């Protein structure tokens with residue numbers, strides 16, 4: 001195990017009715033002005049917005065509405081939120097949504113406290129914000145685990161870069177599986193695949209032998225696959241959705257990352273693909289993962305064999321990667337670039353740009369060359 005410091009910042013309330021039961025108390029210690037942040041409108045259609053607004057107002061809060069946070073949130077949207085938060089003297093930001101809303105709020109919370117350009121500060125000066133408006137999250141679509149960590153993934157449209165930024169973790173996260181009931185089937189499955197991807201990305205990094213995080217990562221992978229299979233049969237299986245909601249948080253709350261090196265190369269490629277195409281995150285990962293693993297399978301043969309046996313109940317490393325590819329098909333997730341919803345046509349030229357601009361993980365099983373990344377992407381055409 002490598003050296004680490006681990007502190008856990010987020011209090012979690014899980015279960016049906018958790019918002020009604022806990023939100024008022026969870027937010028009571030913060031100031032009066034609460035920014036209620038949400039996405040493209042699903043929470044207005046399914047009643048979640050009204051329920052939360054009423055709880056806040058009944059608790060004596062002044063609610064300042066901030067909607068329209070898009071999937072793959074942009075740095076421009078962060079600036080809009082930060083200006084509003086400054087103008088309204090916001091005391092607390094409540095993010096109600098999936099990973100996109102939560103991430104956008106995390107960075108907004110920090111940007112609202114400084115006149116510096118946070119992107120430049122983090123990416124160029126490698127300095128990270130310490131002063132932030134406190135925030136909390138109510139999860140309405142699970143998968144990213146954004147509710148239990150201090151990172152956020154933001155798209156800088158001007159620079160055509162989608163990258164992770166550091167911010168504060170939510171003070172609390174409320175996870176009610178019933179709040180995800182109206183999430184469209186494809187998003188439920190895409191989100192769950194993101195969770196599977198997170199556990200795989202930790203596991204395929206470098207770790208000491210018999211490191212507990214490998215064992216836990218495998219357990220999360222197994223549990224995620226089992227519950228995704230239940231959802232393939234019945235998308236309204238709320239017990240399976242609840243199981244996946246906690247898998248999602250477990251996979252990205254940092255506990256799997258300590259004392260080891262993680263991979264996350266598939267994520268780096270997908271984020272940059274997202275910067276060019278605005279594709280759905282989980283779906284982009286579904287396209288990239290099998291191709292990436294076919295490329296690195298020889299660099300971690302024992303790990304791939306263990307993955308094959310424990311997650312997919314097949315014997316060899318090769319069979320494990322192909323079982324993953326078959327599972328993606330069974331989930332009816334995209335398997336080719338052309339199946340992704342994209343704002344531009346995905347051509348070899350676009351993929352070359354993705355390969356030339358994505359982050360390269362220097363450890364993982366092995367650092368890839370840009371040409372290898374391009375070949376991986378081309379094999380997904």
Ligand code: NZQ
Nearest residue numbers: 039040041042071072098099100140141146153182183281
């Ligand atoms: O915008 P609305 O109208 O709310 O619709 C959303 C959106 O279209 C919809 N939705 C959410 N809750 C719903 C619902 N529809 C019906 N009923 C509900 N209850 O779901 C769609 C997708 O939402 P989004 O938040 O974009 O998806 P997801 O949770 O997958 O988040 C994706 C973002 O998170 C980043 C991704 O890169 C991407 O930008 N990630 C964040 C991570 C983190 N901070 O730890 C880790 C991940 O690896 C990931 O990179």
Ligand code: ZN
Nearest residue numbers: 144194197267
């Ligand atoms: Zn992810």
